[in-house]
Structures are given as C-alpha cells and as structure tokens.
Amino acid sequence: MIYEAAIDEDFPLAESDEVAALGRRDPAALAGLVERYRHRLYRYLLRLVKEPAAADDLFQQTWLNVVRQAGGFHASARFDTWLFSIAHNAAVDWLRRKSGESLDECEGRLAAAGPDALAAAISHERAEILAAEVGALPALYREALTLRFEEGMKLEEIATVTGVPLSTVKSRVQRALEGLRQRMAGRWRKEDLL
Amino acid sequence: MTPHESVQPLLALSAAGLLEADQERAVRQHVRECAVCAAALAELGELGAAIGGLPAPEPSDALVARTQACLAAEVAAATGQRRNALLAVGLALFAWATAWATWAIWRVLTEAAAAVLAIDPSGVFAWLVLTGLTALMAAPTAAALAAVRRRKEGNCL
Numbered sequence: 001m002i003y004e005a006a007i008d009e010d011f012p013l014a015e016s017d018e019v020a021a022l023g024r025r026d027p028a029a030l031a032g033l034v035e036r037y038r039h040r041l042y043r044y045l046l047r048l049v050k051e052p053a054a055a056d057d058l059f060q061q062t063w064l065n066v067v068r069q070a071g072g073f074h075a076s077a078r079f080d081t082w083l084f085s086i087a088h089n090a091a092v093d094w095l096r097r098k099s100g101e102s103l104d105e106c107e108g109r110l111a112a113a114g115p116d117a118l119a120a121a122i123s124h125e126r127a128e129i130l131a132a133e134v135g136a137l138p139a140l141y142r143e144a145l146t147l148r149f150e151e152g153m154k155l156e157e158i159a160t161v162t163g164v165p166l167s168t169v170k171s172r173v174q175r176a177l178e179g180l181r182q183r184m185a186g187r188w189r190k191e192d193l194l
Numbered sequence: 195m196t197p198h199e200s201v202q203p204l205l206a207l208s209a210a211g212l213l214e215a216d217q218e219r220a221v222r223q224h225v226r227e228c229a230v231c232a233a234a235l236a237e238l239g240e241l242g243a244a245i246g247g248l249p250a251p252e253p254s255d256a257l258v259a260r261t262q263a264c265l266a267a268e269v270a271a272a273t274g275q276r277r278n279a280l281l282a283v284g285l286a287l288f289a290w291a292t293a294w295a296t297w298a299i300w301r302v303l304t305e306a307a308a309a310v311l312a313i314d315p316s317g318v319f320a321w322l323v324l325t326g327l328t329a330l331m332a333a334p335t336a337a338a339l340a341a342v343r344r345r346k347e348g349n350c351l
Contacts, residue, residue, distance in 0.1 A: 034258060034265065039253070059253060127247070130248065146245075149242050174206040174207050175206075178206045
C-alpha cells in the first residue's frame with residue numbers, strides 16, 4: 001500500500017558476472033562490489049550500531065568476511081541478502097561486546113522508552129526528529145525498520161538476514177512501526193502547541 | 195473480537211506491505227468503513243515513507259579506498275598462501291627424492307671410504323645428523339618469514 005512509495009525499486013544489484021568473479025576472488029570485481037554497495041551497507045551498519053567509528057570498522061570487517069566466506073555463496077542466491085547477513089553477524093558481535101546494548105534486548109522496552117514522539121516528517125526538522133526517534137529504538141527494531149523501509153527487503157529476505165522466523169520479523173516491524181507512531185504522535189502534537 | 199479490534203494490529207503490517215493477500219483485503223475493506231483505522235493507516239504509511247526518505251549517512255571515500263586496498267591485500271595473501279602450499283609440497287617431494295639420492299651417494303662414498311680406510315662409517319647416523327642440522331637451520335628461517343607475512347597481513351584492520 002502506502003509504503004510502496006517509500007521504497008526505491010531501483011536499488012543497485014550486483015551484476016551476475018561480478019558475483020561470479022567473487023568466487024574467483026577477482027580484486028577488480030571486489031572493488032566494484034564495494035563501490036556498488038557502499039551506501040546501502042554503510043547506512044545499514046550505522047543505523048544498527050549508531051557509532052560512525054564502529055560502522056567504519058564493521059564496513060571493512062564485513063567485506064573481509066565476504067572474501068573469506070566467498071566459497072559459501074551460491075550464485076543462485078541474492079548477493080545483497082548474503083552481504084547483509086554477514087554484516088548483521090558482524091554488527092551483532094559488536095553490539096554484544098559493547099556494554100549497554102544488545103540485539104537481544106527485551107522488546108517490551110519500546111513502550112517505556114523516552115518522550116513520546118509522529119509525523120510525515122517531510123521537513124528537515126521533522127526528519128531529524130524521526131531519525132532521533134528511530135535511533136532511540138532497540139537495535140532489533142531499528143534493524144527491522146531499516147531493512148524494510150530503507151533497504152526495501154521482502155519479509156523472507158529480512159528473515160534470512162536476521163536469522164529469525166517470518167513471524168518474528170512481522171512482530172518486530174509491527175511493534176517498531178506502531179511504537180514509533182505513538183512516540184512521534186506525542187512529539188508532533190507538543191510541537192504544534194508551541 | 196470486533197472487526198475493528200482484529201484489524202488494528204494489522205495496520206502497521208499493511209503499511210509495511212507485509213500482509214498476506216486475504217489479510218490485506220480485510221484491512222482495506224475495514225478502513226473504507228472506519229475513519230479511525232483509515233487515519234492510523236495513513237499515519238503509519240507516511241511514517242514508513244518518511245523512514246525510507248531519511249537522510250542516508252555516507253561512507254567516506256577514504257574508508258571505501260581503504261577497504262578496497264584491504265581486500266586486494268587479502269586476496270593477494272590468499273593467493274600467496276596457495277602458492278606457498280604448492281611450493282611446500284613440491285619442495286617436500288624434492289627433499290624426499292634428494293634424500294634418497296643423497297643416501298645412495300652417501301653409501302657409495304662412505305663404503306668406498308670405509309673400504310679404503312677399513313672403518314665402519316656408521317652411515318645412517320652420520321646422514322641423520324647432517325640432514326637434521328640442515329632442518330634446524332631451515333625451521334627458524336621459515337618461522338621468521340611466516341611472522342613477517344602475518345605482520346603484513348595484520349595491517350588491514
């Protein structure tokens with residue numbers, strides 16, 4: 001429905017010859033893949049870990065793991081799903097090492113978190129508010145939202161990347177979006193009153 | 195449970211495009227009759243669109259260049275390791291063949307010397323000492339080369 005307007009169907013996907021070259025570990029093809037996916041991968045990592053320095057390290061680590069695990073990639077699979085699942089694993093490890101946040105956080109935390117905040121968020125100010133509210137969500141929910149609305153992944157692809165059942169993906173997206181709506185609604189109304 | 199109550203939890207999933215076709219039909223039918231759910235669905239849809247339109251953080255060109263260089267080094271190291279493994283196998287075979295040849299030569303020389311000198315050459319023991327010394331010299335050299343390679347490979351991250 002409405003969400004479709006938000007999802008860019010023209011995401012750059014890997015050329016099949018580049019993916020085939022991955023198996024041969026062709027340096028030129030690898031450089032092409034890094035360039036092709038630089039924006040999407042970095043955005044995903046930064047949304048997940050929130051720290052630019054960590055996102056930089058994880059970006060590099062993800063590509064190293066891609067090369068090291070290239071033998072495990074089947075040409076019939078989607079390269080971007082495989083790439084994001086490697087990035088997911090690297091980010092999960094980082095979040096687990098980092099004190100204070102984990103992908104295993106209780107999903108119930110959402111309802112109790114922070115000041116309420118909804119909006120179409122078209123203006124710059126509202127986009128900043130929305131970005132802050134998305135950033136305040138637990139990592140599980142941030143990941144579900146970014147994979148669905150920024151990466152435009154299908155349900156099955158999100159499940160593959162995150163390694164959870166389809167029902168869990170649905171639950172996370174539903175809770176995250178509904179919770180975000182409540183938070184944004186409260187904040188929007190406050191700003192309109194001022 | 196009223197239709198309103200049963201549709202409410204589906205609104206976010208509808209806005210995200212994650213519902214099965216029959217569920218999606220039920221939601222669409224309900225929102226035509228329920229202004230509250232129609233408004234909520236519109237808000238959720240706008241929210242999804244806004245998330246998709248958030249400013250995207252950019253990786254620096256330096257990070258991308260560093261990553262590409264790192265991958266090239268990784269590939270070169272992996273290629274070097276495969277080449278080294280093949281070389282090691284070749285050298286082992288060469289060493290094995292050389293050992294047999296040396297043994298035969300050693301036997302001929304020592305037997306000739308023994309015949310001339312009329313002594314017991316103890317050939318096997320002498321040969322083992324000689325080859326063992328060679329191996330002892332080669333092992334630290336191989337370890338040093340491996341350490342240098344590991345240090346070069348470790349510069350990536």
